[in-house]
Amino acid sequence: MVENPDAKLALVVDDSEMQCMILKNLLMEEGYRVLTGNDGARGVALYIEHLPDLVLMDINMPVMDGYEAAKRIKSLSPNSLAPLIFITSMDSDQAFVDSIEAGGDGILTRPFSPEVFKAKIKSIQRISNLYSQVKNLQQEQQQDAELAEQIMSGVIEARNFALDRIGIIKQAAALFSGDIQLTALCPGGNVNVLLGDFTGHGLRSSIGAIPLAETFRVMTKKGFSLLEIIDQINRQLYELLPVDLFCCVCCVSISSHERSAYVFNAGLPDTYIFNFEGKIKHKISSNHIPLGVMPNLLPQAQLQVFSVENNDRVVLISDGILEARNHQGEMYGARRFEFAAKQGFYHGDIPGKVFDAVDEFCQGRPQEDDLSLIDIPCHGWEQIPASDEAAHSLAISEMHDLYLESEPSWKWQLKLTGQRLALVNPVPMAMGQIQEIEGNGEHWNNMYSILTELYVNALDHGILRLNSELKNSAAGFAHYFMVRESRLKNLTCGMIDISLSYHPLQSGGKMIITIVDDGEGFDLAAFYEHRLKLKQADKVMLCGRGIDLVHQLCEKLEYMDGGNKVQATYVWAK
Template sequence: MPSSKNLVLIVDDSKVQCKVLSALLEEDNYRVIVANDGATGVEMFITHQPDLVLMDVNMPIMNGYEATRRIKAMSGVGNLAPLMFITSMGSDESFINCVEAGGDSILVRPFSSAVFKAKIKALQRISDLVEQVKSLQHEQKNDAELAEKMMSEVIESRNYGLDRIGVIKKPAALFSGDIQLSALSPNGNIHVLLGDFTGHGLRSSIGAIPITETFRVMTKKGFSISDIIMQINSQLYTLLPGDLFFAAGFACISEHEKSAYVLNAGLPDAYLFNEQADIKHQFSSKHPPLGILPEILSDVQLDIINIHPHDRLVFLTDGIIEARNQEGEYFGSQRFETAVKEGVIEGDIAKNIQKKLADFCKNTEQEDDISLVDIPCCSWINNNDITVISSNLSDELSELDNSLSIPLAWSYHLHLTGKLLKNTNPIPLVMNQINDLEGAGEHWQSLYTILTELFVNALDHGVLKLDSALKNSPEGFSSYFNERTQRLNLLQENKQGNAHEDFVRISLQYYPLFQGGKMLIKIKDSGVGFNVLKVIKTNSQLLNTGMSLSGRGINIVDQLCDTLEYQEDGTLVIASYIWRNKQVLD
């Protein structure tokens, strides 16, 4: 027997038929309400939301077909009540009309009470299934909302610079197929990603969490933006089904190099705007979306652009320029550029874009996820993050070291040659070893900066014989890195047995001190060397005048290190880095 909660609406202009049907239903513990015309039946359906509906065809005011169409139009919103026509018309045309109006079943008079109750049981099974579906949909909705909240917390709340980076995120469904990521590299560079998976909704976001973890972990470990792009592409190629891919824009903003490194892989054009809202550069897509090819195309290079303090880099997804108004017109690139320029002048790009989109689209249904990131190109470097060893601390720790004759705790050596110099970034590998041996610590960020600058100098100026003066102009940066890529490719062609072998050798020696520690760093390269004093003097003069875009890295290294010296005609650099433990500083 059904429980007393089950309610049946009978819509029939015959009061006798209503009484008969009501009596049969009440025998099976149904509650019954009655309407004697189609219009009243529609009103009672809205008011009472019955579990089953029994509908006559020929009635005054509104016939059963029209009443059924109106009820079924509303049923999809929240009440999918099964509806059965009860009629004296048994023709084929009558059956077709009942089905086309939305009836779920038909019962032709005359009929026995047993047949009627059997039909009601069949309808009840449909009603029960509908309730189960509604319950499952409710649970699914709750689960989806919880999953979306968790994903948002995992992905967005841990982004770096949330108070500085302008963001628009407006999903077309509960789940967004767009993701925005930002993270701080140990050397102070900012890595940013805006990505757009195919489509929108839960399916389109399946790669978001693994991409997020890869991006953040590799950035934290000091991998370059190029290494991160290659790893994410490989990961997505393995992870995603064939019809799902990932259009993405990547940027590394290096304030101390005054440069931005950008790759657009399948997104609409990205932009670099200056303080006057002029477009300094447009970054068109240079690579297919990630996840399509097993490897990044070898001939595709990052765009390397000189940046100034008030420049802003803007990435967007196609949901913005393909947003449509009620006339079907696209928002388009021109409106977007105009809106960004106004936003630069008003001081809030994201807010202005959202306003312009709302005014343009009005109440038009959103068809795709809408996302944007607006990244400032200055004031990321916090001088307080650079711990410069004071002379007093240096003397104190050196005296402690000498007086106690602190023994060497461990040493680490890495020798890279030929092809490995092209394909391997050794600094994250070295830092992983240090973290495994000594645990995490804020002081390792300064060590990362030291190692990175010294290794890059050894590779670029020692092995590759590149002249840093090439970088002393905005155009020079691009020329410098193009030449660097060409010379790295030539390293693969060295044959075994060559008299001259290209190499860089890294050696570390760690001495634990009572109040902290000391790392002795030696980096040797196969270059021909250089006049150390002349180069340092030239760099110092250019830096003092603000004319040099190069040489800044070694200046930072000199501040971070206790001692820094070049030997063997500049092919060997020896640096010592001394730090106090955090609790001592506190």
């Protein structure tokens, strides 16, 4: 009989040459190629060399018995079935039990007919084929999952902002991480950071990651406030996720301009603000339920505001770090994290030192949850106005067109009154209209800053009657923000009218922004006079930097009608 080189390979191990010959002939009749060995040790050696598809093993043999040989063979193939049948004359319950415990997948007791033998071989081979199909499917699923994870990582993480400055480190408990880390630059120069922890881990826990990331990035880019972004994410997750799946989130917005950190913690461990020595300045606990649990944020939901210095750092962590366990079942805990974070300050690597400490503590115990940490410096995010040299040259060369009272090519206007002033943020709406008509461009970042500063000035000082000097204390911005939120919630009257007028120029464009309010008005001259006195007295005035920025960016800035009307002219070159 000519052997088929593609036929399955069987290994027969028996100290009787006669039994080996009989079993070999029966297997060849079933289409197998056959190897034979006369003791357990030889059988193991042949298995290692040839990796057969089927093993028939006698029990009582010299050098190494069948039980020991079977155990070694099974230990060599933990990820495959490697079907093994014991062939024996021992007809007892104990022999059957010992055979199964040694790793046997079946047992045949002599004497048996050729028909029974062949039926047994077909049965075990059917199981082996099914096992191989399942393994192939698992491998395909694993490959698909790895591809999906790569795509998700590319969509979510590769587009993060300032990866060279913001320390992000994560360690997933499964292929798919239930944690999500996002960073994005606001049009006005602030940086927004989000750490999210979906329920559980693995593929199911990551299904909300892509829509969450897109909402966070798009709304940040359009200039929506942090609380508006959080509110929209909450609504989206509530509509998208099943009832048992939600997301603990901590969002932070760092404003170098205001020297403040705005924090919203919904279900994550404490967020930390460390000073330059690694000492804890603030521990910001969760003050809201996780996102996606309810259709709307809680009525009392608001940002917490903290003053920060240039060398401060904000650190966000997921609960997987604090709840990591060693072999004794002890949790890593907040105290160990705080110590490791301080060591990270000394070595200039907070994420690395914390994760090294967690790994050392866990002593190789399998990870139960995803681990994540984000380390954010509080300096270097100042907005640098785009160079005005090109716009200035344009203004000189087109002086006539620049100041000519011509009809605009288009106008946009929005008037808000009463409670709508507290509920609607018109700046992203205005910017969306501009970009829809005129397309994208870097000069619109300057436009966003101008529009934001002038609108906030009209709302805060004209309508809400807030005193800018509240910002001059160490915790001034935090106090200012709390008073602002309180007055906004109780706002029932007031009016702000915004209008944009676009005038195309040959080599660029001109936008005239006009904002009118019915509040107390803003006395620009008195403001500058007061600031000059403070400067002469060597006192620092933190407020007013927004007006300075607008002056730098605009060709013209004028307050009229007792400070209730402001008109700014912004010019840019193509």
